[in-house]
Amino acid sequence: MRLSTKGRYAVTAMFDLALHEQDGPVPLTEISTCQTISLSYLEQLFAKLRKKELVVGVRGVGGGYRLGRPAHQISIADILRAVDEKVDVSRAAEDGDPAQALWIEFSEKLYSYLDERTLADCVDRPYVQRITARQDDEHGRGIVVRQDAA
Amino acid sequence: MRLSTKGRYAVTAMFDLALHEQDGPVPLTEISTCQTISLSYLEQLFAKLRKKELVVGVRGVGGGYRLGRPAHQISIADILRAVDEKVDVSRAAEDGDPAQALWIEFSEKLYSYLDERTLADCVDRPYVQRITARQDDEHGRGIVVRQDAA
DNA sequence: TGAATATCCTACCGAAAAAGTTGGTTTTTG
DNA sequence: CAAAAACCAACTTTTTCGGTAGGATATTCA
Numbered sequence: 001m002r003l004s005t006k007g008r009y010a011v012t013a014m015f016d017l018a019l020h021e022q023d024g025p026v027p028l029t030e031i032s033t034c035q036t037i038s039l040s041y042l043e044q045l046f047a048k049l050r051k052k053e054l055v056v057g058v059r060g061v062g063g064g065y066r067l068g069r070p071a072h073q074i075s076i077a078d079i080l081r082a083v084d085e086k087v088d089v090s091r092a093a094e095d096g097d098p099a100q101a102l103w104i105e106f107s108e109k110l111y112s113y114l115d116e117r118t119l120a121d122c123v124d125r126p127y128v129q130r131i132t133a134r135q136d137d138e139h140g141r142g143i144v145v146r147q148d149a150a
Numbered sequence: 151m152r153l154s155t156k157g158r159y160a161v162t163a164m165f166d167l168a169l170h171e172q173d174g175p176v177p178l179t180e181i182s183t184c185q186t187i188s189l190s191y192l193e194q195l196f197a198k199l200r201k202k203e204l205v206v207g208v209r210g211v212g213g214g215y216r217l218g219r220p221a222h223q224i225s226i227a228d229i230l231r232a233v234d235e236k237v238d239v240s241r242a243a244e245d246g247d248p249a250q251a252l253w254i255e256f257s258e259k260l261y262s263y264l265d266e267r268t269l270a271d272c273v274d275r276p277y278v279q280r281i282t283a284r285q286d287d288e289h290g291r292g293i294v295v296r297q298d299a300a
Numbered sequence: 301t302g303a304a305t306a307t308c309c310t311a312c313c314g315a316a317a318a319a320g321t322t323g324g325t326t327t328t329t330g
Numbered sequence: 331c332a333a334a335a336a337c338c339a340a341c342t343t344t345t346t347c348g349g350t351a352g353g354a355t356a357t358t359c360a
Contacts, residue, residue, distance in 0.1 A: 040319095063327085100185065188348070196308095210358055211358040212358065
C-alpha cells in the first residue's frame with residue numbers, strides 16, 4: 001500500500017477526466033498547466049493508467065485522454081494500484097507475528113474502503129456540477145477562476 | 151497524506167506496544183529482532199512518536215516503550231502523521247481547481263476514516279465491534295460509503 | 301562501584317523512489 | 331504542410347527510505 005503525492009497527482013488527474021467526460025478527450029497540456037505538474041511526468045503517469053486500461057488516449061489535434069470505462073467502475077484503489085504497481089500488502093503474512101497479522105487485517109480493510117470509493121462517488125455531487133457547468137459552456141477551459149460569466 | 155513501509159513500520163510497532171501494554175515497557179530490541187527492522191531506524195521512528203507523545207520511553211535495564219495514552223485514544227492517523235510530518239493535505243486549496251477541491255474532500259474523508267480507527271479497534275476486537283456498530287449500521291467490513299451524517 | 305541494558309542523540313551513507321527534463325516519433329486535424 | 335496532441339526513451343535532480351556508526355545518558359542489579 002502506498003499513498004503519496006504521486007497517487008494524488010494520478011487521482012486528481014482522473015477527477016479532471018471524469019469531470020469533463022462529456023466534453024470529449026482532455027489533453028494533458030490542460031491538466032499540466034491547470035495543476036502545475038510537468039507535462040512529461042503526467043505522460044509517464046498516464047502511460048501506466050493506459051496500461052491498466054483506466055484511460056484511453058486519442059491522438060492528433062483535438063485529442064487527449066478519456067476514461068477507459070464508466071466513472072462508477074473506476075475506484076480510487078484502481079488508480080493508486082496503477083501508478084504504484086507495488087501491491088505487496090502481505091510482505092510477511094506467514095511469520096506468525098501478531099502485530100504483522102494485525103497490519104494485514106487493517107490494510108485489507110483500508111483497501112476495501114478505497115475500492116468502494118469510485119470516481120463517480122467523488123465527482124457526482126451538486127456542488128461540483130455547478131462549478132464545472134460554468135466552465136463547460138466555454139470551450140477554452142484554460143484558466144479555472146473566472147471573474148464573470150457573461 | 152502518505153502511506154508507505156515507513157508508516158507500516160510505525161503502525162505495526164505500535165500494535166506491538168498495544169499488545170503488550172500490561173506487561174510493562176517493550177524494548178526496541180525486541181521489536182527489531184521480531185520484525186526484522188534495524189534498531190537505529192526504529193529509534194528514529196520512535197523519536198518522532200515520542201515527540202508527539204504517542205509513546206513514553208523508559209530508560210535503563212528492563213526499560214523500553216509504553217503507549218503515551220490509552221490505546222483507544224490513539225488513531226492510526228495519529229501514528230501516520232507523527233512519522234510523516236507532512237500533513238499538507240491542502241496544498242492548493244484556494245486556486246479553485248475543481249479536481250483539487252475533490253481531492254481535498256476525498257482525503258479529508260480518508261483521514262476521518264483513519265482517525266476513527268484506533269489501536270484499540272485493531273488490537274481489541276470485541277470492544278471495537280461495538281464502536282463500529284455505532285458508526286455504520288452494517289456491521290463487518292466497516293465500509294462507510296455514505297456520508298449523510300451531519 | 302561497575303557491568304549490562306536500554307533510551308537518547310547526531311551525523312552520515314547508499315539505494316531507491318519521486319519528480320522533472322530533454323528530445324524526439326508518430327498520429328490526426330485543418 | 332503545420333500544429334496539436336499522444337507516445338516513447340533516456341537522463342538528471344531532488345527527496346525519502348532504510349541503515350550504519352559512534353556515541354551519551356539513565357537505570358538496574360550483582
